[in-house]
Amino acid sequence: MIWMCLPLLRFLAFSLFGFIVAFILLLVVVYLRQLPFRRSALARSCVRDPFPLLRYIGVHLSLLEISKHCGSYDTHLTNFLLFEASSRPAEGWVMLFIGVVPELLLYRADHVEKVFGNSKNIRKGPSYRLLDPWLGEGLLTSYGSKWKSRRKFLTPAFHFKVLDTFADAMNRQAKIFADQIGRKKPDEDMLPYVEAFTLDVVCETIMGIDMKCQLEGSGRDYLNKVKRISHQLVKRFADPLSWIDFIYFNFTGDGREFKKIVEEVHDFTTQVINERKRELSATPEILESISNAEEAMTKSKKPFLDLMLVEHLKTQNLSIEDIREEVDTFMFEGHDTTSMGLTWTLHFIGLHQDVQAKLHEEIDRVFQGNSTCDVTAEHIKELKYLEMVIKESQRLCPSVPFAARLVTEEFRIDDKPVPIGTEVIVFIRKLHEDPKVFPKPHEFDPQRFSAENSRNRNPYAFVPFSAGPRNCIGQKFALLEEKILLVWVLRKFQIKSLDYRDQILVKIDIVLRPQSPIRIAVKNR
Ligand code: HEM
Numbered sequence: 007m008i009w010m011c012l013p014l015l016r017f018l019a020f021s022l023f024g025f026i027v028a029f030i031l032l033l034v035v036v037y038l039r040q041l042p043f044r045r046s047a048l049a050r051s052c053v054r055d056p057f058p059l060l061r062y063i064g065v066h067l068s069l070l071e072i073s074k075h076c077g078s079y080d081t082h083l084t085n086f087l088l089f090e091a092s093s094r095p096a097e098g099w100v101m102l103f104i105g106v107v108p109e110l111l112l113y114r115a116d117h118v119e120k121v122f123g124n125s126k127n128i129r130k131g132p133s134y135r136l137l138d139p140w141l142g143e144g145l146l147t148s149y150g151s152k153w154k155s156r157r158k159f160l161t162p163a164f165h166f167k168v169l170d171t172f173a174d175a176m177n178r179q180a181k182i183f184a185d186q187i188g189r190k191k192p193d194e195d196m197l198p199y200v201e202a203f204t205l206d207v208v209c210e211t212i213m214g215i216d217m218k219c220q221l222e223g224s225g226r227d228y229l230n231k232v233k234r235i236s237h238q239l240v241k242r243f244a245d246p247l248s249w250i251d252f253i254y255f256n257f258t259g260d261g262r263e264f265k266k267i268v269e270e271v272h273d274f275t276t277q278v279i280n281e282r283k284r285e286l287s288a289t290p291e292i293l294e295s296i297s298n299a300e301e302a303m304t305k306s307k308k309p310f311l312d313l314m315l316v317e318h319l320k321t322q323n324l325s326i327e328d329i330r331e332e333v334d335t336f337m338f339e340g341h342d343t344t345s346m347g348l349t350w351t352l353h354f355i356g357l358h359q360d361v362q363a364k365l366h367e368e369i370d371r372v373f374q375g376n377s378t379c380d381v382t383a384e385h386i387k388e389l390k391y392l393e394m395v396i397k398e399s400q401r402l403c404p405s406v407p408f409a410a411r412l413v414t415e416e417f418r419i420d421d422k423p424v425p426i427g428t429e430v431i432v433f434i435r436k437l438h439e440d441p442k443v444f445p446k447p448h449e450f451d452p453q454r455f456s457a458e459n460s461r462n463r464n465p466y467a468f469v470p471f472s473a474g475p476r477n478c479i480g481q482k483f484a485l486l487e488e489k490i491l492l493v494w495v496l497r498k499f500q501i502k503s504l505d506y507r508d509q510i511l512v513k514i515d516i517v518l519r520p521q522s523p524i525r526i527a528v529k530n531r
Pocket residue numbers: 145146147157335336339340341343344347404405406408409410469470471472475476477478479480481483484
């Protein structure tokens with residue numbers, strides 16, 4: 007009897023084995039199909055090595071070894087991109103592989119102009135898909151007609167009249183910041199103070215709530231969650247296997263953690279939006295007094311949120327989910343980037359006492375010794391040297407070190423076609439170090455940004471806020487915030503950085519983040 011069953015059992019076993027193999031093959035095919043192999047045509051024409059994947063593995067293994075001694079995987083990713091870019095400094099572009107996916111890295115102004123200056127190639131790169139569970143289709147990640155109409159709708163929120171309203175909150179929070187760092191221990195990290203300041207500013211201006219992160223430490227929980235999300239995103243970006251949602255969210259601890267924190271952050275923002283919606287619905291006189299975007303921005307105390315809620319309540323053009331996407335986007339874009347910009351600028355000012363002396367001189371002249379008045383738009387216009395210092399800090403340490411686009415209209419680089427479907431990464435950090443544009447690029451020299459020295463420079467050689475149609479909508483907001491804070495600090499204090507630049511490790515964590523504490527001693531002038 008058993009003998010008779012054996013062939014059947016063998017047949018079943020083979021069938022099962024065959025079925026499993028076929029299933030795995032199917033999964034592999036599905037995975038490979040979603041990889042942009044169309045782009046490999048460009049990769050083949052551009053890479054120097056016959057076996058680019060072997061090169062990729064080789065470079066990674068050696069860099070992993072190095073990063074064991076100098077930091078985490080994020081430092082490793084920074085090193086990898088810098089290493090690849092440094093292998094072709096003059097060409098200004100290199101084709102590299104993240105896993106098996108070819109990416110075109112650009113870091114020369116004329117190449118960057120072809121991407122940022124093109125009004126057709128405005129779709130964000132496929133890697134931004136990783137942001138979707140968190141930011142949905144907010145302004146940063148959306149494209150096509152959705153992006154166009156949202157950009158048009160939200161632009162009035164950053165009109166200079168509205169910025170004046172925002173300046174009140176910035177001055178109030180900057181005063182608190184100056185009081186607090188006056189009591190800080192000399193070798194205490196400056197970053198948490200700056201982060202609390204930018205979070206308070208963005209909560210008040212974007213969400214219309216007084217978070218009191220500086221005074222009471224509230225909001226730290228939100229801040230830590232956003233940091234964890236950024237960290238997990240970069241880790242995921244560097245690991246192509248985890249790009250498959252099914253695997254990442256179901257079979258990895260990182261994916262599960264990411265999902266949980268994102269849900270908590272969403273709950274927080276939804277709660278804030280619903281509270282304001284209830285307030286507005288309960289006061290129809292306020293709602294009625296606001297009939298268009300301009301009025302929302304100038305009449306309301308919570309202009310950004312109200313602009314969208316009025317649209318939601320009056321026209322139903324925006325759902326609460328749409329508003330949440332934008333609030334999450336602006337909360338993230340509006341605080342982490344500015345924190346890094348300010349922290350690096352304070353670090354550079356504390357390192358270069360000659361630059362600081364000039365800043366003191368300019369500020370004393372403009373404010374005529376008054377160290378307690380609010381900083382206004384009129385003052386800001388006169389602070390030319392301060393602007394040059396901020397720009398030079400952004401050149402060396404751009405808060406956003408790279409930005410990616412998906413090619414939707416073919417263009418040529420060095421006479422080679424860049425096909426539709428290619429992901430192009432503009433490596434802003436490396437672009438800012440081009441010695442032909444910025445001689446002795448590693449030296450800190452604000453004079454590079456004097457009117458005379460900037461006159462003939464290609465505008466795409468310095469793009470901390472990106473450029474073209476998809477540039478940073480919050481650029482003026484960020485510069486205003488940075489200038490106001492720096493004035494409040496420098497009117498009162500002499501600052502001194504306790505660590506040289508080469509003692510501070512840097513990691514790419516969506517933003518360019520210091521990995522070691524930024525120790526700045528502060529004393530009254
Ligand atoms: C120093 C501070 C800042 C820097 C360096 C910075 C830099 C950038 C860069 C490089 C981009 C383009 C990103 C890409 O193409 O992937 C961008 C986009 C954006 N930024 Fe900023 N940003 C800063 C502050 C802000 C602030 C304060 C806000 C809002 C309050 C903001 C809101 C946005 C938004 C919404 C986008 C997407 C715009 C679009 O695609 O239409 N940013 N920013």
